[in-house]
Amino acid sequence: MRKSRTVQIKPQIKRGSAELAVLAVLAEAPLHGYEIAKRIRTQTDGVVTFDVAALYPILYSMETRRWVEAAWEEGPSGRRRRCYRLTSEGRRQLQPLRREWRDFFHALNRLARLSDA
């Protein structure tokens, strides 16, 4: 007998997707805010973009929740920038978020046949 599984997606889907994007790029390397936005843009071929107004409230909220930690560093150009790195708590959060989004896209695909589009 086929076991069915209920996929529950949290209502804060937009926020969740933004958090996943930021956590995913920070899981690769510590980055400062501008670099985070740039990586997300380039790695999604410009489909997902974060402007300043969208990015920093997410970063600060994650910092408050101890998912990321930040420290000022001086870049090669001499410009001071606040560099973010994932904490162990942030890494713990990433896995369920990834799973949730994978389930969401599978569910959406079954519904709308996105892969045939």
Add this chain to the structure above:
Amino acid sequence: MRDWERFVADRLGRATLPREVRHEVVAEIAAHLEEHEDELRQAGAADAHAETLAQVADWRTFGRNIRRAKEDSMSVVRRVVMPGVAAALLVLGALKLLVFLLIVPEPCGPDMTCIVVSADGPVYLPWLATLPFAGALAAMLARRAGARSKQQLAAAVFPALYLLIEFFVMGLSDGFFWRIPVYWAMIPALLGVLGAWPFLSGGHGRVSAQPMAPTHS
């Protein structure tokens, strides 16, 4: 070349965040905008400056979102409870001092003396005079912790709230008298608010709501 730090500081306002946090936020966002503009220029963008300005469409909402993101579960303690407790200590200390200086203990039983503090006694009016100062202290401390005006007011009425609870507990055994909460809680609360008033941050802080017309440096 635009001074991005000044630009961001002007738009985020002073009361939005505690001073030290605000300084850091302003520096970080300014660095981001500066880098964004530089890169657009290097890529040959026709209007790098306008494109950079478009990164934040509504500075008021942005400031509010940053403040919310920075608020942790301890923020109410720092912004309301701690300033409120400081004000309550001042108020209760003043009351104790005035009682010590102005009230003579009266005999109220065999080998017993009692101190009677009432609204028509010598202590009440001088004590009331300390309440605006306590309200001002609470509002200033709350503001330094990044409190909004409502939080500042809550801190300012904290001593009155404490007294109200104390009198309520006393009333459970001694009976309730309508004058007690009026004289020892409501009037003190109003005076606390009066003292806090000049130090309030304003409803939404000093975040600028002006539309951002693209300007060139």
